[in-house]
Amino acid sequence: MLRLSILEQAPVSEESAPEEALRNTTRLAVEAEKWGYHRIWFAEHHGSEALASSSPEVMVAHVAAKTSRIHVGSGGVLLPHYSPFKVAENFHLLENLYPGRIDLGIGRAPGGMPGATRALNDGMRWDLKDYPRKVRDLIGYLTDHLPDGHPFQSVHATPLARRLPDIYLLGSSDGSARVAAETGTPFMFAHFINPNGGAEVVRAYRSAYQPSEAFPEPKASVCIFVVCAETDQEADRQASTLRYWMVKASQGRSVPIPETSKAVHYHPAAWERDQIKENEARIIVGNPQKVRIELEKLASMYQTDEVMLITNIFDFQAKLRSFELIARAFRT
Known part of the structure; x- marks a missing residue:
């Protein structure tokens, strides 16, 4: 049976406040x-009036x-900004606090506009070229097994945990997929960001996968925008705000x-209509049965x-x- 999970960005609604968004989350x-x-x-987003989740940890x-069974994790920690050692310590600590329930999703996006990115790095240069090395170091700290000759081989990311968090590399192109394959790490494709070519990226990831001790087999999944309601008409009305x-x-x-009525009555410019049409490939909208069928098709496409x-x-x-209706649809 298809597993269902949630990515939450803590979106802030018009005439609302971040504290309300976080309570809702x-x-x-x-x-x-x-x-x-x-x-x-x-998620991790910076300098945003729209998204309140700036610190996934x-x-x-x-x-x-506040929960007892559901896996809870980052989607994701934007590793280029941070020390792999510090990230490993954060998630070792979380795993010790909530054993068997912690996931570590890792991203390489800037997470905000250029000014926020520069501020996050205290004005220092932000270099994506170092991302693969940081991923390898993070896995080394998490497994307490850095390679011989590593400058910090004698350092341990404490408190050590009995179990590794579930590790995923996140991406919307083949770049992160290649790193995930090279490091023997599960991969999550962001179809909600880029609906083009994802299935091919995942197939290439599986083909190039190099087994690791923690993950001997490739494991891939996909994330998409979804809006569900009792009827297609109501789902479409709610999705207008998205x-x-x-x-x-x-x-x-x-x-x-x-606000919903504002979105429903919005008259987009011609180029915005084209953008909205293109964005439909990033969204599933409809009644519960329709949404279930479309999600199953998506899962089949991504295997x-x-x-x-x-x-x-x-x-x-x-x-x-929306989330309740989808869950019920998959129980019937």
Whole structure:
């Protein structure tokens, strides 16, 4: 049976505040556990008025304390900004606090506009070329097995944990997939960011996979925007706020999720209509049965037994209902 999981960015709705978005995120995690979702991950975004999840490690600790079974993790820690040693210590600590429930998703995106990226690095240069080395070092610290000759071979990322967190590399292109294959690490493709060529990227990842002690077999999954309601019409109405927000985000505007009536009555420019049409490949919208069919098609395309869902819409109650309806659809 297809496993369902959630990626949460803690979206801030118009006329709302980040603290409300974070309360909603916590409630979503509690309800998702009841509905049988396998894991919930928290994103890392900086300098954003629209997304309140700037520190996934803090969100993981908070939500893991409010739940008891669901896997809780990062989607993901943006490793180019940080010391692999510090990330390993954070997640060893989390794994000791919540054994068997912690996931470590690792990303390489900047996580914000250029100014926020520079501030995050205290003005120092941000270099993606060092990302593969940082991934290898992070895995070495997590497994307490750095290679001979490593300058920090004698250093241990404490507190050591009896079990490794589930590690995933996240990406929307073949770059992170190659690193995941080379390091013997599971891979999550961000279809909600890039709907083109993902299945081919995942096939190439599996073909090039180099088994590791922790992960002897390749493991891949996919994440997509989803909006579900009792009827196609209601799902489409709720999804209008996501479509509006996505268009503004493509313009480099970090704006809160718009109120539903504002989005429904918005008249996009011609080029925005083209953008909205292109974005439809990143979204599944519809009634529960339709959504189930489309998710199963997506899982088949990616040859995965797990799909991660993200739902950034204005109405939080409608968002909760969307996740509940999808969970029920997969139980029937």
